[in-house]
Amino acid sequence: MSWVRPTDPVNVPKKLKVSQLCEICHSRKAVLKRPKNLQKVCKECFFYVFETEIHNTIVSNNVFYRGERVAIGASGGKDSTVLAYLIKLLNERHNYGIDITLLSVDEGIVGYRDDSLATVMRNQKQYNLPLEIVSFKELYDWTMDEIVAVAGIRNSCTYCGIFRRQSLDRGAEKLEIQHVITGHNADDMAETVLMNILRGDIARLEKSTAIITQSKGSPIKRSKPFKYAYQKEIVLYAHYKKLDYFSTECTYAPEAFRGTARELMKNLEAVRPSCIIDIIHSGENLVLKDENERKKKQFTKNKNQEKATSAKKSTFVDGNRCEKCGYLSSNKICKACTLLADLEKSRSKITLENDTSMEGAARVMRTLEHLSF
Numbered sequence: 001m002s003w004v005r006p007t008d009p010v011n012v013p014k015k016l017k018v019s020q021l022c023e024i025c026h027s028r029k030a031v032l033k034r035p036k037n038l039q040k041v042c043k044e045c046f047f048y049v050f051e052t053e054i055h056n057t058i059v060s061n062n063v064f065y066r067g068e069r070v071a072i073g074a075s076g077g078k079d080s081t082v083l084a085y086l087i088k089l090l091n092e093r094h095n096y097g098i099d100i101t102l103l104s105v106d107e108g109i110v111g112y113r114d115d116s117l118a119t120v121m122r123n124q125k126q127y128n129l130p131l132e133i134v135s136f137k138e139l140y141d142w143t144m145d146e147i148v149a150v151a152g153i154r155n156s157c158t159y160c161g162i163f164r165r166q167s168l169d170r171g172a173e174k175l176e177i178q179h180v181i182t183g184h185n186a187d188d189m190a191e192t193v194l195m196n197i198l199r200g201d202i203a204r205l206e207k208s209t210a211i212i213t214q215s216k217g218s219p220i221k222r223s224k225p226f227k228y229a230y231q232k233e234i235v236l237y238a239h240y241k242k243l244d245y246f247s248t249e250c251t252y253a254p255e256a257f258r259g260t261a262r263e264l265m266k267n268l269e270a271v272r273p274s275c276i277i278d279i280i281h282s283g284e285n286l287v288l289k290d291e292n293e294r295k296k297k298q299f300t301k302n303k304n305q306e307k308a309t310s311a312k313k314s315t316f317v318d319g320n321r322c323e324k325c326g327y328l329s330s331n332k333i334c335k336a337c338t339l340l341a342d343l344e345k346s347r348s349k350i351t352l353e354n355d356t357s358m359e360g361a362a363r364v365m366r367t368l369e370h371l372s373f
């Protein structure tokens, strides 16, 4: 264990007021207030409680089994960098017996993902873990910069989310790994619960607080060991541990509604820090109406939407394979292929400049300015 009770009288601070002491060890000087519960703690106790809380989440939810091969979705950002560092540390400390690989998706965003992948490559060396990188270009023949040029910045998160999710699954499948863990934290989870409530999306609401998810028929399961970890604490941990992470925001703006929910969450958290955990707790304990009854209602709603958009929808069966790409899909044609078909229609309209020295968004904006559809 790394935490040591400060029994050495030489290290006990002399003239500290009681209010300056760490509220856990009552010996060392507190250097931070935990954003989660406003408890004043010293650096050593913060590391210890933070690591122990993640360990407890993993153990109490049976996230791993001995001998399991696990891929960590590594973006180079703070959450997944801390995740890679901590999972490796806890695996060694508590002998989980898991085999860890870093798995990155290169979405093809010049000036953003290329820099963050450079961080992942450094992390790979620092943590001595294998790394696999899959790219949108190799899987779909599109980069995100090209997609934004065709579909617009406002739709970027939709495309990126669907392609990234499938890319992580495909990367894991290539490595013959059946478990992908991601750095989604408590803030992300509370934000998703809030968003689903505000949208009335009950089907998603029901699944939004699960720590482990797996589509029926899919061999790949997903889990979120940081489910209860506050984003601010993850950043503090990375800062005090001097971890090497990439902190630039994505070049493309977050989905408008998610951005609004995030803002709302931040305002709520400022007034009541525990609200992040409280929202997750509420989500976990929601008792939803009988599923059949909801499905009937959803069916009627979908039928009406179908009529309005005259969209052709296939029968929803989990575990199907996409008729186009052959990858697992709950629809006849998977979401990625549906989006790709729309993109292909527009591809001919666009000729992207071959200048990679310019940042992605700037390049896209210039391309758009010169386009006449």
Ligand SMILES: Nc1ncnc2c1ncn2[C@@H]1O[C@H](COP(=O)(O)OP(=O)(O)OP(=O)(O)O)[C@@H](O)[C@H]1O
Binding pocket: 072, 073, 074, 075, 076, 077, 078, 079, 080, 081, 103, 104, 105, 106, 107, 164, 181, 182, 183, 184, 188
């Ligand atoms: N390009 C990627 N390659 C691999 N995994 C990714 C990638 N992008 C996101 N992920 C995974 O999904 C999680 C949530 O991603 P999100 O886009 O919300 O980023 P984030 O909250 O900024 O996280 P991070 O700080 O790790 O980038 C990440 O922590 C990571 O595990």
